[in-house]
Amino acid sequence: MDAFTPDETSDKKKLTLIESLAWREANGVDDVLKWTPPEVIQKYVSYGQIGYDKFDCPLYISLQGRIDYRGILQSVTRKEYMKFHNYNQEKMMHDMREECLRTGKNVAYQSSMIVDVEGLAMRQIVCKSAVDVGTEAAKVNVLNYPDIVRRIFVINAPKLFTVIYNILKPFVAQETQAKMRIFGCNEEEWKAALLEEIDADQLPAFYGGTMVDPDGDPKCPSKFNFGGEVPHSYYLSNSAPVAKDYMATINIGAGGSKKLQYKIDVANSILRWEFMTEGGDIGFRVYYKSSDKDTDDLVPLSRIESHLIMEEGEFICANPDVVMFDNTFSLLRSKKLRYHIVVDPPVSARVKHGAPDDLYGRWAL
Secondary structure, three states: OOOOOHHHHHHHHHHHHHHHHHHHHHOOHHHHHHOOOOHHHHHHOOOEEEEEOOOOOEEEEEOHHHEOHHHHHHHOOHHHHHHHHHHHHHHHHHHHHHHHHHHOOOOOOOEEEEEEOOOOOHHHHOEHHHHHHHHHHHHHHHHHOOOOEEEEEEEOOOOOHHHHHHHHHHHOOHHHHHOEEEOOOOHHHHHHHHHHHOOHHHOEHHHOOOEOOOOOOOOOOOOOOOOEOOOHHHOOOOOOOOOOOOOEEEEEOOOOEEEEEEOOOOOOEEEEEEEEEEOOOEEEEEEEEOOOOOEEEEEEEEEEOOOOOOEEEEEEEOOOEEEEEEOOOOOOOOEEEEEEEEEEOOHHHHHHHOOOOOOOOEEEO
16 A cells, blocks of 8 residues: 555545545536436335444345346436435435434444345346446445445355455455455354344344334335346337447357357456347357366356347456357247457456457357
8 A cells, every 4th residue: 555644645635525526516416315216226226224233323235136237227327327326325424414413323424234145146247237337336435435334244145246246346445345244145144243233123033133014024125125127118228239330140040059169368358248139039158168078157058138138248257268159949930149259358468468359269169
């Protein structure tokens, strides 16, 4: 970490404040609480306050594993989603300020958060638009909402959670990283950890506390929504996606598949893809061969409605990867596939070697 003299530190803080005030003005943040978020966000983004922790900090919960970010970002613009992010941050600051004035407690203006990632799917993790807004939101928090978090509990984290965390980690302040406690799916372990810092009557019974809804529901859905898949009726455009000029075209026959292999010359390179289909959905999978017989999935096979929405995603990889488009489930209908797939080296390698953001290598199997 760079060392600053007291005067340099003061100047740096002044500059940060000036930049933050300019950002607030440019994004209308001072008036954002007068705004009403779109219905699809209110219904399908899981978030809400459930009580207070033992340090008098408001306690929020979000079922991140159940949020359909693909659907959300097909239903609102990126600008609207970021406005919602700012809305939540300002609402949190407002609530903390009001509670502090009422009780004289929590003068540090900090909050705690439970992030439940049960159900987190690789398809959501590799969604480019979701990763983009996630990194942008992390940057906004570092620059404009520093040190408002006392504790973040991440629970029910599957192994693949480390993928998205490693993507966002460079944009999360070290102070915030130090406040995170990450737990797997051992309920006894994370429930005990929650109760160390949260009184039982401030925690839903489903999460180890005693709080229930008036109807006895232990999950307390009256305090926050549970997310879920966004219906297509909310999508901004229900017309077919339009192919881009740089896309290649192949036909995949009824009952057939197509495999493309990509060389990874530099570890931690980024495999990026975008594709669409005509004639219906298509199966999509990314894997590598760990031996002559065995394969390991990076993105497990799933059917993608790429005839309705342009599919975009990316994944950090270290081995030669195979991208497979699968139409074996469709015995009567062939599919026209338009796609663009590239392998970008890590940023450090591109800077060092002057390599362009283009394809390193590809051949059909």
